[in-house]
Amino acid sequence: MVKKKILITGGSGYIGGRLCLHFANEGYSVTSLCHSKIPSNQDWVSKMEKVVIGDVRDELFLIELAKDNYDIVIHLVSLDHHQSNLSPTFVSSVNITPVWSILEIFSKQGLSKFIYFSTAQIYGTLQDEHVLENQTLKPQNPYGLTHQIGEVLCDYYNRKSSVDCSIIRLSNSYGAPLFEENNCWWLVINDLCQMAYKKKEIVLQSDGSPLRDFIHGWDVCSGVQTVVETSNKQHFVYNLSSGKTLSILDIAEKVKKIYLDRYNVELVITKAKSNHNITEKRVYKIDNSLICQIGFEPKWSLEMGINDLFDFLEKTMFKK
Numbered sequence: 001m002v003k004k005k006i007l008i009t010g011g012s013g014y015i016g017g018r019l020c021l022h023f024a025n026e027g028y029s030v031t032s033l034c035h036s037k038i039p040s041n042q043d044w045v046s047k048m049e050k051v052v053i054g055d056v057r058d059e060l061f062l063i064e065l066a067k068d069n070y071d072i073v074i075h076l077v078s079l080d081h082h083q084s085n086l087s088p089t090f091v092s093s094v095n096i097t098p099v100w101s102i103l104e105i106f107s108k109q110g111l112s113k114f115i116y117f118s119t120a121q122i123y124g125t126l127q128d129e130h131v132l133e134n135q136t137l138k139p140q141n142p143y144g145l146t147h148q149i150g151e152v153l154c155d156y157y158n159r160k161s162s163v164d165c166s167i168i169r170l171s172n173s174y175g176a177p178l179f180e181e182n183n184c185w186w187l188v189i190n191d192l193c194q195m196a197y198k199k200k201e202i203v204l205q206s207d208g209s210p211l212r213d214f215i216h217g218w219d220v221c222s223g224v225q226t227v228v229e230t231s232n233k234q235h236f237v238y239n240l241s242s243g244k245t246l247s248i249l250d251i252a253e254k255v256k257k258i259y260l261d262r263y264n265v266e267l268v269i270t271k272a273k274s275n276h277n278i279t280e281k282r283v284y285k286i287d288n289s290l291i292c293q294i295g296f297e298p299k300w301s302l303e304m305g306i307n308d309l310f311d312f313l314e315k316t317m318f319k320k
């Protein structure tokens, strides 16, 4: 059987590195597009069909790349929510224009599927609602705004070209990084586990009341595979979430309990002061039933994910 050819942009990033490995292990021919250098993990590199260095802002580079006739492109390049506050010209050049260029250039080379990684931040401030894909989008920051514009470009090409564009609105991913250079220790669960492991304390930057839906990186990969293997131009936007919303305090309590079970030490959780009452929290849910209907099933419980992070911390540089 001929292997399907996938190009993954942002291929050495936090999600990209794992996604490349997942699709290579699933029998796809994966080309990983990395921005500045090839990851040093030889085992990972050996599983890729190709690892290419390049800049998605460079149209000539994209034209050359498209000559490889990919079946599927998964686009993961974006500045994060801090970097996306920089100048609109720069932020659009990274977060928006390449989406348009890739769709324009690759659609002419027979691309059949384009997967665009968007974010649940596109919905804006969430209260106690059930968040469905058809909810009005009200992004509250430039990061969410640029992803909304990226989605509009996908909608246009979905209607005007033969490319099947699918949008994945990811909640929050977590899990041990594949590469040392991945900037992922600021993500709440990763941060709490690292703090517990290295400093034997859990200090929250809030009163613990903010809510999050966290989905493990390997569940993100299986969700993306479900979308890649589904052809449905009608429903092309999917929330990718665990479907479980927890407060930061709930998560800290879980980290504390698992730490106690593993290392027999009871950590103290320190919260920042706040004026509002934590018991009055209104819980939203990022509904994942649409992606579940096409076959996605989250497999990683929070307990598994936290234990896996501690396993990683034990194995790597962060010795106790």
Ligand SMILES: NC(=O)c1ccc[n+]([C@@H]2O[C@H](COP(=O)([O-])OP(=O)(O)OC[C@H]3O[C@@H](n4cnc5c(N)ncnc54)[C@H](O)[C@@H]3O)[C@@H](O)[C@H]2O)c1
Residues within 6 Å of the ligand: 009, 010, 011, 012, 013, 014, 015, 016, 033, 034, 035, 036, 054, 055, 056, 057, 075, 076, 077, 078, 079, 080, 094, 117, 118, 119, 120, 170, 171, 172, 173, 174, 182, 183
């Ligand atoms: N990590 C999360 O929890 C999360 C949540 C919601 C949405 N997302 C979205 O998922 C996507 C991937 O996120 P991530 O966490 O892996 O981010 P990341 O920053 O780890 O990966 C982005 C990659 O893009 C590369 N890149 C940046 N500029 C480039 C350029 N000009 N040319 C080529 N490559 C360039 C970076 O080197 C990096 O490897 C992003 O669109 C992000 O907004 C992530």
